[in-house]
Amino acid sequence: MEQHQPxxxxxxxxxxxxxxxxxxxxxxxxxxxxxxxxxxxxxxxVYGFLPEPVLQVVSAELDLPMxxxxxxxxxxxxFSLTPKGEHVIHVCMGTxxxxxxxxxxxxRLSTELKVPVQGTTEDDKFTLEATRCLGACGLAPVLTIGExxxxxxxxxxxxxxxxxxx
Amino acid sequence: xxxxxxxxxxxTLTQGRLDNRRISGASGESVSFRSVMVCGGTGxxxxxxxxxxxxxxxxxxxxxxxxxxEIVRTGCFGLCxxxxxxxxxxxxxxxxxxxxKDIPALVEQHLVNGKPYDKKIYEKTRQGDExxxxxxxxxxxxxxxxxxxxxxxxxxxxxxEYIASDGYRALAQVxxxxxxxxxxxxxxxxxxxxxxxxxxxxxxxWEFAARQNKPQKYVICNADEGDPxxxxxxxxxxxxxxxxxxxxxxxxxxxxxxxxxxYVRAEYPIAVQRFSKALDQAREYGLLGDDIFGTGxxxxxxxxxxxxxxxxxxxxxxxxxxxGHRGMPTPKPPFPAVEGLWGQPTIINNVETxxxxxxxxxxxxxxxxxxxxxxxxxxxxxxxGGKVVNTGLVEVPMGITLREVIFEIGGGIPGGKKFKAVxxxxxxxxxxxxxxLDCTIDFDTLTSLGSMMGSxxxxxxxxxxxxxxxxxxxxxFTRDESCxxxxxxxxxxxxxxxxxxxxxxxxxxxxxxxHMEQLSxxxxxxxxCALGQTAPNPVLSTLKYFRxxxxxxxTDSKCPAGVCKALISYEIDAGLCRGCSLxxxxxxxxxxxxxxxxxxxxxxxxxxxxxxxxxVCKFKAVAIV
Numbered sequence: 001m002e003q004h005q006p007x008x009x010x011x012x013x014x015x016x017x018x019x020x021x022x023x024x025x026x027x028x029x030x031x032x033x034x035x036x037x038x039x040x041x042x043x044x045x046v047y048g049f050l051p052e053p054v055l056q057v058v059s060a061e062l063d064l065p066m067x068x069x070x071x072x073x074x075x076x077x078x079f080s081l082t083p084k085g086e087h088v089i090h091v092c093m094g095t096x097x098x099x100x101x102x103x104x105x106x107x108r109l110s111t112e113l114k115v116p117v118q119g120t121t122e123d124d125k126f127t128l129e130a131t132r133c134l135g136a137c138g139l140a141p142v143l144t145i146g147e148x149x150x151x152x153x154x155x156x157x158x159x160x161x162x163x164x165x166x
Numbered sequence: 167x168x169x170x171x172x173x174x175x176x177x178t179l180t181q182g183r184l185d186n187r188r189i190s191g192a193s194g195e196s197v198s199f200r201s202v203m204v205c206g207g208t209g210x211x212x213x214x215x216x217x218x219x220x221x222x223x224x225x226x227x228x229x230x231x232x233x234x235x236e237i238v239r240t241g242c243f244g245l246c247x248x249x250x251x252x253x254x255x256x257x258x259x260x261x262x263x264x265x266x267k268d269i270p271a272l273v274e275q276h277l278v279n280g281k282p283y284d285k286k287i288y289e290k291t292r293q294g295d296e297x298x299x300x301x302x303x304x305x306x307x308x309x310x311x312x313x314x315x316x317x318x319x320x321x322x323x324x325x326x327e328y329i330a331s332d333g334y335r336a337l338a339q340v341x342x343x344x345x346x347x348x349x350x351x352x353x354x355x356x357x358x359x360x361x362x363x364x365x366x367x368x369x370x371x372w373e374f375a376a377r378q379n380k381p382q383k384y385v386i387c388n389a390d391e392g393d394p395x396x397x398x399x400x401x402x403x404x405x406x407x408x409x410x411x412x413x414x415x416x417x418x419x420x421x422x423x424x425x426x427x428x429y430v431r432a433e434y435p436i437a438v439q440r441f442s443k444a445l446d447q448a449r450e451y452g453l454l455g456d457d458i459f460g461t462g463x464x465x466x467x468x469x470x471x472x473x474x475x476x477x478x479x480x481x482x483x484x485x486x487x488x489x490g491h492r493g494m495p496t497p498k499p500p501f502p503a504v505e506g507l508w509g510q511p512t513i514i515n516n517v518e519t520x521x522x523x524x525x526x527x528x529x530x531x532x533x534x535x536x537x538x539x540x541x542x543x544x545x546x547x548x549x550x551g552g553k554v555v556n557t558g559l560v561e562v563p564m565g566i567t568l569r570e571v572i573f574e575i576g577g578g579i580p581g582g583k584k585f586k587a588v589x590x591x592x593x594x595x596x597x598x599x600x601x602x603l604d605c606t607i608d609f610d611t612l613t614s615l616g617s618m619m620g621s622x623x624x625x626x627x628x629x630x631x632x633x634x635x636x637x638x639x640x641x642x643f644t645r646d647e648s649c650x651x652x653x654x655x656x657x658x659x660x661x662x663x664x665x666x667x668x669x670x671x672x673x674x675x676x677x678x679x680x681h682m683e684q685l686s687x688x689x690x691x692x693x694x695c696a697l698g699q700t701a702p703n704p705v706l707s708t709l710k711y712f713r714x715x716x717x718x719x720x721t722d723s724k725c726p727a728g729v730c731k732a733l734i735s736y737e738i739d740a741g742l743c744r745g746c747s748l749x750x751x752x753x754x755x756x757x758x759x760x761x762x763x764x765x766x767x768x769x770x771x772x773x774x775x776x777x778x779x780x781x782v783c784k785f786k787a788v789a790i791v
Contacts, residue, residue: 033508034470034490041432041471075492075649076473078432094394095589095625096551098639107776111754132476132643135397135434137551138209138246138558149212155778156752 018046022054026061035062036072040079049080077132085120085127087165091143094133101154102141106130108155112162125165167452169460170338173329180330183236187319189258189299194280200235201255202277203318207242207404208397208436209558210249214266215239218250221266225273235277241317241405245305246558248288253300253318260288260300304574305556310537312545313361313398313521314561317405322440325447328408334453336527337412340419341461349420350376353523355531357543362388362479362516363594363620364696365542365609371513374503375421378511383423385414386507386514388484389430389437392476393592394643396623398547399517401559403430403437406521407444411467413515413523415454418465421513426467429484433474442469476593476647479621480695481506481514483649494649495695516621518547538564542608552589552625555580562607569603572626583628587712591620593640593647594700596707597633616707618700632729633712634719638666640704648697655698658689662705671732674720683709728790731775735791738779740765742787749779749788 025042029035039058043050050073059066073079091097091106106117109128113121120127136142139151150161168176187201204210204219222237243251248262252272259282261272272283282297290303300306311317320327328334340349354369375383387410391399403410414426430438445467448454456464470488478484478493485507487493506512522544526534535543542564548571551557555577562571568588572578579585587597596617598605605611609619627636645659665682668674686702693699709716718724725733738749738758743765750758750766757773760766765787768779780788 032468034488036490037473037487038471041473072490072492076475078472078474095592095623095639096395096557098394099552099625099627099631099636104777108754108778111774111776131433132392132474133394133396134208135391135400136209136212136246137395137397137549138249139212140551140557142212151212154781155776156781 019054019057021046022057023061026058030062036064036069037076040069040073044079049083051083052081083120085124087125087145088127088129089143089145090129090131090134092132092134092136092141093130094135094137094140096137097133097141100140104155105141105143105153105158108158109162112158126162167455167457167460170342173334173338176326176329177332180326184319184327184330186236187238187255189301190256192256194257194276194282197256197280198234200257200277202235202237203240203243203253203255204237205241205243205249205251205318206239206322206436207246207249207317207401207559208434209242209246210251211436213249215250217266218252218264218269221269222273225269226277229273229278231277238321239323240319241322242314242401242559243318244309244314244559245288245556247556252286254282257282258299258301259297260291261286262288304577305558305560308566308570308575309561310545310563311561312525312534312537313402313409313518313547314405314559315525316409317401320406322405322407323443325408325444325451328406332528333408333524334412336524337415337453338459339527340416341459341463346376346420346422349416349527352531353420353526356522356526356534357531357538357541358519358522358526358534359542359609360516361518361522361546361621363591363618365619368515368519371503371515372417372420374501375423375511375513378504380511382425382508382510383421384507384510384512385417385421385423385426386484386488386512387414387426387428387517387520388479388481388514389428389434389441389517390472390478390484391431391434391517391621392474392479392647393621393623395551395589395625396549396592396621398549398559398622400431400434400437402517402521402547403434403441407437407441408448409521409524410441410517411444411448411454413520414467415458415465416523416527417513417515417520419463421511423511423513424464424466426465427470427488427507428467429470429472429478429488431474432471438469438471445469475649476643477649477695477697480697483695484514485512492649494651495697497694518622539606539608541610546607546619546622548622548624550576550624550626553579553583553628553631554626564608565606567604567606568598571607571624572603576626579626579628581628583630585626586629586631587627587633587636589617589625589627589636589704590623591618591700591703592623593643594618594696594703595620595623596703597627597636597711598707599711616703616710618703630727630729632670632725632727633708633715634666634670634725635727635729637704637708638663638670641666641701644697644701648701652692652694652698654689654692655694655701658685658693658698659701661685662689662702666705669716669719670725670730672719672723672730674716676720679709679713679716679720734775735770736768736773736775736777736779737789737791738766738768739787739789742785744785744787746784748782748784752778752782754778 142151252261483493483495641663745763
């Protein structure tokens with residue numbers, strides 16, 4: 001029956017800690033005009049995406065209707081309403097990278113990981129995303145996995161690069 | 167609070183450090199103190215420049231020469247292609263593509279024994295046995311660095327180094343000796359135009375805001391560089407953040423504002439971190455806050471992170487985003503200078519525009535106005551990218567030709583390929599061709615040719631680039647980035663993209679071309695903001711200058727550049743194939759079969775046209791047909 005056990009105490013404590021952090025941030029931003037976007041940045045920083053229950057807390061604390069919060073969150077590319085995989089791959093699709101074959105890299109990743117662009121692998125290990133210019137045009141074509149930048153890529157280098165994360 | 171005399175003292179104390187970062191002509195062995203400059207721009211940081219710094223520090227400490235060497239993490243040197251870049255002064259030896267394994271030998275040979283470490287010296291500085299001053303190489307010699315003047319020279323995280331290079335002296339001069347009118351007049355006379363893309367006269371914008379008789383006004387710095395292929399604003403924030411802070415305070419004084427905002431992309435973590443650190447230092451020194459230099463003038467700056475919306479480059483959209491709403495533009499007038507953030511007079515200036523202000527105040531309007539062309543004064547920073555040898559960041563005087571930038575500074579096209587087009591102005595700009603190479607770069611010439619200056623991305627394309635595909639790429643971008651508020655932009659760009667998709671997939675007709683032209687003009691004329699008004703430019707300019715490529719797609723079902731997947735297929739030339747099996751082993755869809763030492767064959771039905779076989783074949787046996 002182990003699989004039906006409720007969350008362990010440590011995960012509850014972790015969830016409480018995260019929510020506490022959000023509430024502190026909200027208190028800090030509350031006085032500021034136009035606080036919503038900075039608060040959403042904080043939520044995404046802490047959770048990796050914008051979970052609905054947390055947005056409801058934001059709604060109550062900032063006294064803003066959920067419709068408005070959803071409107072803002074869905075407008076900006078940087079915010080995500082769905083959870084991401086363990087490693088998020090951002091393939092740069094800026095012009096310099098595109099001209100140097102970024103589409104080929106993206107296609108190859110999609111084939112190797114068996115996910116569409118913006119998709120997450122079944123084992124939640126990778127999320128594949130196309131992104132606008134990362135600003136490292138000298139290394140084109142370039143992508144980031146988490147914080148790490150991989151530059152001067154070819155489609156053939158993709159399988160080996162992915163192995164680093166397995 | 168620091169006073170003017172304090173700044174002078176800091177300058178005197180720190181000046182020596184900066185003096186050592188110039189090429190002295192000294193011969194290696196007699197030098198007693200060296201400055202090792204390591205590029206800390208995003209390009210070089212991505213290729214591990216931080217680890218290089220750590221390795222250098224470790225080696226220097228291990229040899230006990232800490233007192234004879236300083237290691238400085240600077241902003242971008244410009245030559246991103248060659249990163250990580252390390253320059254050692256006072257000899258001015260330029261090392262490129264330095265790796266961690268090079269560090270022990272570099273330290274031993276150069277820093278201990280005074281002999282340049284030969285293996286990583288930048289090729290272009292070699293002239294026979296002599297080493298050329300890197301500032302004399304083709305990449306650097308035509309550049310004039312005003313906005314980038316401290317990038318690569320100072321440590322952007324040390325305010326004293328900025329002060330030592332005359333930093334905050336312009337602010338002091340403005341606050342203690344000039345009236346607001348005089349400041350505006352100086353900026354107006356310099357002829358500085360907005361570098362974010364619009365090209366509006368900066369001084370005039372300031373004057374509009376200054377004329378408003380309201381108690382609360384705002385200064386906003388737009389650092390939301392959303393252009394794909396442009397990274398000049400980011401490089402300035404990373405390499406010289408105080409120049410932006412100083413200029414915002416000067417702008418505040420000129421228009422009568424005490425509050426500034428910087429709206430910076432969350433996707434630029436290094437820029438955000440360095441700018442925030444610079445803000446803290448400026449506050450600590452009393453260069454921001456109340457009673458700056460004891461003059462009674464107060465100014466503060468708050469950082470607001472953008473959230474990835476290209477349309478926020480538009481002033482009114484950016485204002486709504488800071489207010490906490492969706493970044494959607496509203497009609498002008500009222501202009502932000504009259505009614506902006508929270509209804510108050512607001513000026514919005516781009517990072518690069520602001521980076522010029524301090525230098526204009528210090529050197530005078532006439533000095534600045536003497537650089538450039540009649541109607542486009544000063545310099546422009548470009549991010550050179552794409553199919554060009556020296557990708558990187560360059561700052562050139564206005565009036566220079568495209569040919570000089572692409573072929574002299576940029577070093578031309580790699581791999582012996584032929585130049586095909588240059589794209590300026592990002593998704594709002596257009597593609598220019600060989601016949602335009604001798605045109606001068608300034609706001610008006612580029613616009614008259616159907617392109618634009620934009621924020622300064624300059625992407626070079628060679629014969630392997632399909633211009634229809636490029637137009638499709640930009641349309642995909644603007645369609646995605648349209649805020650959706652007005653119909654011509656929301657639906658028009660979508661329909662335009664569909665027609666381009668049709669052409670690139672080989673299903674286009676000649677009527678489609680006519681429709682595309684018509685629709686483009688309608689979108690341009692009927693959209694509310696600059697995003698929609700300029701979105702069709704890549705289509706119109708490619709239709710104008712590369713019409714034969716569209717026709718090849720439509721009438722011959724061919725993609726001359728071999729890019730559009732629906733129109734190409736891969737074949738193995740049996741005469742050239744040696745039967746090495748490499749392509750078959752690398753093919754992800756098992757579409758290639760054959761026997762070792764006999765020609766292999768591609769099954770066109772199973773081929774996904776990924777091009778891997780083309781890339782891996784060592785005998786050029788795979789052909790695009």
